[in-house]
């Protein structure tokens with residue numbers, strides 16, 4: 001069973017972002033696989049870099065889209081994105097400097113943050129766009 005699976009509850013009904021979220025979930029599963037199979041630190045580092053870079057790309061796309069729609073909760077939404085990137089980068093640095101026990105904490109953090117962000121914060125823009133005349 002996958003570490004985290006996309007399901008209909010995650011749908012934000014913006015095709016581009018549903019695709020992005022599926023891809024982020026794939027990358028998170030890939031990271032989880034690597035950690036459970038205890039692959040070398042270098043390989044884990046690569047998959048984490050890919051995840052962080054993709055998350056940045058996706059957040060930027062959402063932010064531009066929300067800005068163009070004058071979305072009223074843009075600022076809070078961006079703050080959540082920043083928090084995720086900073087926290088993951090911090091944890092990666094710690095991990096790379098030898099604190100490998102951090103791996104599980106990093107996985108749980110990413111899984112919990114991603115689920116609650118999509119189900120809560122992202123679905124708010126989904127409702128906003130549905131209500132827009």
Ligand SMILES: [Fe+2]
Nearest residue numbers: 062117121122
């Ligand atoms: Fe978001």
